[in-house]
Amino acid sequence: MSEGERVRRQRPRQTEEEPGETSAADQVDTSDVDDLLDEIDEVLEENAEEFVKNYVQKGGQ
Amino acid sequence: MTLVRYQGTETEYGIAVVGRPDFNPVLASSLVVNAYAADGHRRARWDYEEENPLRDARGFTQPSAHEPVPEEDVGLANAILTNGARFYVDHAHPEFSSPEVSNPRDAVVWDKAGERILEVAAERAGRMLPGGPGRVVITKNNTDGKGAAYGMHENYIVDRAVPFGQIVRQITPFFVTRQVMVGAGRLGNEHGLPDVPYQLSQRADFVEVEVGLETTLKRPIVNTRDEPHADPERFRRLHVIVGDANMSEVCTLLKLGSTGLLLSMVEDGFLPDPPAVDAPVSALHEVSHDLTCSRPVLLRDGRRVTPVELQWHYLEHAQRYCKEVAVDEVTKDVLAVWERILVALEDDPMSLDGVVDWVTKYRLLRRYVERDDLSWDHDKLKLVDLQYHDVRRDKGLYNRLAASGRVERVVAESEVRRAVTEPPEDTRAYFRGRCLAKYRDQVAAAGWDSIIFDVGKETLQRVPMMDPGRGGRVQVEELIDRCDSAAPLLEALQG
Numbered sequence: 001m002s003e004g005e006r007v008r009r010q011r012p013r014q015t016e017e018e019p020g021e022t023s024a025a026d027q028v029d030t031s032d033v034d035d036l037l038d039e040i041d042e043v044l045e046e047n048a049e050e051f052v053k054n055y056v057q058k059g060g061q
Numbered sequence: 062m063t064l065v066r067y068q069g070t071e072t073e074y075g076i077a078v079v080g081r082p083d084f085n086p087v088l089a090s091s092l093v094v095n096a097y098a099a100d101g102h103r104r105a106r107w108d109y110e111e112e113n114p115l116r117d118a119r120g121f122t123q124p125s126a127h128e129p130v131p132e133e134d135v136g137l138a139n140a141i142l143t144n145g146a147r148f149y150v151d152h153a154h155p156e157f158s159s160p161e162v163s164n165p166r167d168a169v170v171w172d173k174a175g176e177r178i179l180e181v182a183a184e185r186a187g188r189m190l191p192g193g194p195g196r197v198v199i200t201k202n203n204t205d206g207k208g209a210a211y212g213m214h215e216n217y218i219v220d221r222a223v224p225f226g227q228i229v230r231q232i233t234p235f236f237v238t239r240q241v242m243v244g245a246g247r248l249g250n251e252h253g254l255p256d257v258p259y260q261l262s263q264r265a266d267f268v269e270v271e272v273g274l275e276t277t278l279k280r281p282i283v284n285t286r287d288e289p290h291a292d293p294e295r296f297r298r299l300h301v302i303v304g305d306a307n308m309s310e311v312c313t314l315l316k317l318g319s320t321g322l323l324l325s326m327v328e329d330g331f332l333p334d335p336p337a338v339d340a341p342v343s344a345l346h347e348v349s350h351d352l353t354c355s356r357p358v359l360l361r362d363g364r365r366v367t368p369v370e371l372q373w374h375y376l377e378h379a380q381r382y383c384k385e386v387a388v389d390e391v392t393k394d395v396l397a398v399w400e401r402i403l404v405a406l407e408d409d410p411m412s413l414d415g416v417v418d419w420v421t422k423y424r425l426l427r428r429y430v431e432r433d434d435l436s437w438d439h440d441k442l443k444l445v446d447l448q449y450h451d452v453r454r455d456k457g458l459y460n461r462l463a464a465s466g467r468v469e470r471v472v473a474e475s476e477v478r479r480a481v482t483e484p485p486e487d488t489r490a491y492f493r494g495r496c497l498a499k500y501r502d503q504v505a506a507a508g509w510d511s512i513i514f515d516v517g518k519e520t521l522q523r524v525p526m527m528d529p530g531r532g533g534r535v536q537v538e539e540l541i542d543r544c545d546s547a548a549p550l551l552e553a554l555q556g
Contacts, residue, residue, distance in 0.1 A: 014371070030270055036465075037432055038427055039461065039465070040458055040461060042426070043448075043461060044444060045079075048440040048443070054080070054082035055077050055198075057077075057086070057153075057154070058086055058153035058211075059152070060073040060151065060212055061152060061276040
């Protein structure tokens with residue numbers, strides 16, 4: 001950092017609320033959520049346990 | 062002016078044959094590459110002449126390498142595509158190395174085209190599996206969640222005159238914190254931490270050292286491979302291995318765009334001394350483990366700053382820098398996205414659902430946790446974590462979200478479709494791609510920086526391409542259009 005300069009955020013927080021796990025927004029689901037999960041349930045691999053167990057990769061770069 | 066930076070991505074994709082866990086992944090990868098490239102034409106070899114992955118940016122060549130070119134990789138499937146990309150087998154994964162592009166938006170287009178190529182290739186390979194038809198799953202991720210990592214590397218051409226140490230000093234704090242904006246997210250961790258059921262980056266936990274040459278073990282924050290694939294007197298190629306493969310186009314744009322801007326500022330001596338991070342490797346892990354993106358990082362001077370504040374430092378300089386040097390639209394877009402994401406991360410990271418991969422996937426997982434009352438180590442969540450990255454457009458979860466308009470895109474699908482077969486127009490990839498398309502039977506071999514022609518003479522003829530910016534449409538389109546075979550092309554080039 002140059003002299004007199006500081007590492008700072010440019011913008012003040014718009015809310016004092018802590019983001020993440022406990023924020024209110026995190027609890028609010030949009031109205032189409034059930035539709036979304038239903039749609040995804042239809043395309044998910046059928047046997048999660050077996051698929052996850054068999055998904056083993058060789059290390060790469 | 063336009064801020065030109067030659068760049069590209071290379072992605073090792075995850076691969077699995079459904080229901081056949083013992084299927085050899087090297088064979089499966091070969092089948093995928095060959096299935097895409099097989100069309101009865103003669104296949105050009107890859108030209109390794111200028112390749113030396115053991116040359117170190119710190120000025121020496123590693124004498125006894127941990128990473129020789131693996132014997133088993135030589136002679137494996139290896140295709141050079143008409144879009145200028147290389148599609149081949151590397152370390153038991155199919156790898157797509159994009160053609161060289163001149164800006165981060167084009168990088169998004171050809172990176173996405175790579176996904177489409179893998180999608181088609183895997184579908185074809187499934188039909189021709191030994192032992193009967195089956196299904197090959199391809200994932201654009203970086204870990205299997207069981208201890209293995211595989212890479213998405215970024216490449217940036219940088220002015221050779223810039224001392225490598227300056228790049229390292231400036232880019233290390235940037236890389237430690239960049240993941241808050243562009244992490245791909247993953248369940249679990251590599252450190253046995255019970256309080257980290259999900260984290261920002263797929264890659265972070267696999268990084269062990271600050272600077273180094275290696276890529277498969279002791280992975281560094283800054284990789285020192287010095288293999289420019291271009292005139293070594295003028296260029297170096299910064300080979301970045303610390304990042305995640307992104308499904309989000311916004312993330313890919315920002316990942317490459319912000320890094321490119323940082324390199325431009327380093328080249329021009331625009332940046333002040335960097336805010337040096339006290340213990341960069343552990344900081345990288347800790348930043349990845351903090352979903353609030355607000356836990357401070359300790360600097361060497363004793364101050365504590367959040368990852369977002371560190372990013373503001375770089376963005377503010379980039380904004381000032383761009384007022385002085387660059388006005389192109391792509392750079393403006395990068396700055397705008399960078400600012401928008403930092404503001405959102407400070408307000409509420411979860412508001413980036415549909416924008417940033419780690420948030421989009423986390424929100425999806427949380428909905429499952431809440432609806433089905435699942436624990437964070439449930440197999441269904443692990444499946445969602447993997448299938449988010451499935452390249453199939455009808456089954457991959459990111460792609461489902463994209464199809465229903467739930468994620469923000471950067472480029473049009475028509476551009477991606479075109480990039481599956483067409484090269485970028487303003488780099489040497491144009492010459493490579495068009496030569497492959499038009500003179501394939503006369504191309505004996507090709508690499509990043511040369512094409513070797515066999516026009517029936519006693520010796521093969523090599524056309525060097527030592528400048529990534531030369532060989533674009535403006536320079537060679539008319540010539541290639543005019544020459545029906547490689548012989549007159551070579552005569553014209555030599556004339």
